[in-house]
Amino acid sequence: MVREQVSLPPFQVLVDEHWRDVARLARALAGAVDGDDVAQRAWEKAFAAYPKLTSAKNLRSWLLTITARCATDLHRARRPQTPLEDAPPVTVAGPDAADWPDPDLWKAVNELPERQRFAVTLKYVGDLDHHGVAAALDTTPAASRRLVSDALATLRTKFGEDHE
Incomplete structure (x- = not known):
């Protein structure tokens, strides 16, 4: 299978154009304490996936989707894996x-x-x-x-x- 070459801007251009959106969404979904970590993880995932993209359409939406999934992963990681009897409920803070x-x-x-x-x-x-x-x-x-x-x-x- 031959992949069609996609013309993507340099990754730094993507970062420069959308870092505020990623940071704002990460903070809104994960809170002030974890927002920076979620944003960093989103950028890491985006960087790893960037060369494999098959379309340059709506890169902002692609980045925000990655950010939301990183926030979801954080929330899921904090949930107890097995129910504990008599344990207080776990709450995950948002913004x-x-x-x-x-x-x-x-x-x-x-x-x-x-x-x-x-x-x-x-x-x-x-x-x-x-x-x-x-x-x-x-x-x-x-x-x-x-x-x-x-x-x-x-x-x-x-x-x-x-x-x-």
Whole structure:
């Protein structure tokens, strides 16, 4: 099988253009403490996969998908592998609400179920469309719409329609 040659920009150009987006999404999904580690891991994975890309379309979405998956891996790694009797529940912190413009809103986002939290963060912090959110969460665009819709419904109920 012969691979078609793809014209990709130098990896440093990709980093220069998108490092803020990757850092912001990593911090939103993993929190202030782990966000830098998630971003670093995402860049490592992107660098390793970059020469094998078969398309130069939407590299930003590709990077944000890798970032979301690295954050998911972090959350999964922190969950206990076997249930422990009488053990307190494990909580994984999302973004530190105090670091965002509307701390009450981000505190509520942190309290959403994990997949809803990731979906709404990818949509509104990562600025991905539902196809991008679906790719990052390994689901369908319809499921992505539902996750975002359910998250927004929960937030609207908590804050009412007027919260800005």
